[in-house]
Amino acid sequence: MTKKIKNLKEFSLSNDRYEGANLMCPGCSHNIIVREVLNATNDPVIVATATGCLEVCTAVYPKTSWDVSWIHIGFENAAVAIATAQAAYEVLKRKGRLPEATKKMIEEGREPKFVAFAGDGGTYDIGFQSLSGAFERGHNFMYVCLDNEVYANTGGQRSSSTPIGASTTTSPAGTVSYGEKMMKKSMVEIMSDHGAPYVAQVSPSKWKDLVKKVQKGFEVNGPVYINAQSACTTEWKHAPEDTIEVSDLGVESCVWPLYEIINERDEHGIIYNTKLNITYRPKNKIPVEEYLAAQPRFKHLFKPENRHIIELWQKAVDAKWEHLQRREEAGV
């Protein structure tokens, strides 16, 4: 059942499945994203979480922030965890062995949703194999990557999501280095190329867009990937109260374009159409420099010897934006 949401006030009060007063840093986007995802549905939700900030801050025995069933196994296996929990659900349903309360929910038309949350480390890097396998097998679940472009939980080391020029604790800027040398990996496209019926990129600052995509994802059959921009006050080094503003700068500069890719499949699972929709188009695309300037992790790029990296950034963002628009126009 798709939940109707009218406005932000109602949305923020709409349910209470996740306690936001937890050990996360004030201003952490992970918290905002999790609430937005869980609030997007009234159906029961089963959650798996990879090791990372979200896990260590929300389930420290004997407390838990989760009022939905939740499992954490390790850093690299959130995808297989949620996929197999969903598979177990199907088996027990078929065998008539689900708990009574769950059977009743299903009769009311409220099937549980299976959602994994993992950081970019748990997704782009160490958990990629498990994620790829679970998508290839086509289990029915949603995977949300909380992408703060760094291993935040362990003190800010680079990941393959860390963008070029960012100073991290393992790609620090120094007298002879401008920081991270690699471009960010294109996770959204990689996951779409698995043949997933629905993948999307979201930002917690554009909450209506996020909720709409999550709701779409809950409606399709098969694995869904959501790449969520997650500004990290500690590692991006902006003030906690600026989280949403920094997120907006990312969206308005097209550093973090909001779009979805839909693989339309027939009843045999054969993809007969792929379409990409840009779901938010900035009125005035602002320079990347403004986004970078808001985050001290890029501070050193403003030194004369590093300015070429800012130019490179702009070029890369423009090229990607152009590419997305062309794909959208071409309907591929």
Place this chain on the structure above:
Amino acid sequence: MAKKYELNEVEVWDGNMAAAQALRQAQVDVVAAYPITPSTPIVQNYSQFLADGYVDGDFIMVESEHSAMSGCVAASAAGARAATATSSQGFALMVEVLYQASGMRLPIVLTVVNRALAAPLNVNGDHSDMYLGRDAGWINLCSYNPQEAYDLTLMAFKIGEDLDVRLPVMVHQDGFLCSHTAQNVRPLQDEVATEFVGEYKPVNSMLDVSNPVTHGVQTEEDWHFEHKARQHNDLMNSKKVIKRVFEEFKDLTGREYDFVYKYKMDDADIAIFALGTTVESAQVAADKMREEGIKAGVVSLRVLRPFPFEEVQDAFSNIKAVAVMDRSAPGGTFGALFNEISAAMLAAGKSPIILNYIYGLGGRDTTIEHLVDIYRQLDECAKAGERKYPLQQFIGLRGPKLSFY
């Protein structure tokens, strides 16, 4: 509903088929698995059962053993009966998740077809993988032939799922020597086996929407120790349940299992202690010695964890010399079984002379002659009343002899 499999009173099965049949009869809800020699046929047999309608659970061919065990953990937390099989490198890849499975108190069953660990890469049997997982907090059962692999796999579910235990269980069998050697097996009929194992009663299922649960929490210095202590306590105390299940199985089948297996130990002066298929060879060697008037016996374990401390003490209480055989590279110390048995006998206050033999690595054949030689060394020590040979010797090794201390 799964179809009933027509079984003869006596089937000719290798260890892999025996284990696969036990998994089928236990009506596992979710098997998540990945193939590796020599346990691959378990997964293949199971796939065929599924293809022919004999399984109504799910079988998920995942992309690695790490995911296989992770999948079992999640399925089990979701209230499903979960099991898998592996060997060697696959087992090594699972190790992180083995600890998570036991720490989360999930009664998963893992059939391990024992094989050497690389490098150098080797597909043959030894006990390196068994030793790698011995501290992972699982119950470990050991079989020597296909019949026992079948029996112990069925019992594993009943033991691990008991509400006083709630721990995962491994069932070991030797790669090739057991897994690929067809022998007579007397199976239970499907309905008898399924009833013996019983229906799985989950604890704290993630799928109960009326009672949300948090699985796999963080605990630091304030609670971690208590959790691990409780887990150890319940593993130690699982002996009661293991004993009860062994008895129930005996009542049903007439086949008898105990923590410690003993052969001609009542009047023995010397004994070989080993695990796996070597136990059967050692019995042949013991009989040979007895023809010469040397009172030789054999001791083995059915249950490696929880370690049957008192039963081991008891087995060796009147023995003069014991050879403890370890089939895993000891990596800079004595073999693990040697250490454990020595500790048990030290605590008993009266210890036989104990020698450590490293043998059979990477599938190297251990012959009756090797075992007879060991008995002769033991006999010499027993008669002299003192140790006459190095504490640790490698047997069956080519080139110069290797020994320490």
